[in-house]
Amino acid sequence: xxxxxxxxxxTRKPVRLCVRCSRVTDAPVVVSEVHQSSGPGFNVYACPxxxxxxxxxxxxxxxxxxxxxxxxxxxx
Numbered sequence: 001x002x003x004x005x006x007x008x009x010x011t012r013k014p015v016r017l018c019v020r021c022s023r024v025t026d027a028p029v030v031v032s033e034v035h036q037s038s039g040p041g042f043n044v045y046a047c048p049x050x051x052x053x054x055x056x057x058x059x060x061x062x063x064x065x066x067x068x069x070x071x072x073x074x075x076x
Contacts, residue, residue: 014026016045018046018050019031019044019046020046020050021047021049021050025047025048027047028045029045029047029048029051030043030044030057031051031054031057032057
């Protein structure tokens with residue numbers, strides 16, 4: 001008895017809704033990261049045409065550098 005070859009699983013392209021124009025895109029670009037203290041955060045996506053309308057995401061290390069030299073109460 002000859003077994004048939006197992007079909008390979010096809011990889012689906014990511015499909016997301018553009019936050020600006022509300023169109024579905026198969027080439028989403030992350031334009032924002034929403035952090036939450038009560039659970040996992042989420043990413044906000046835009047289509048490639050709308051993505052340039054959003055400011056670039058800040059680097060986490062750049063954000064942390066602003067906190068250097070501060071006391072726990074926020075004083076310099």
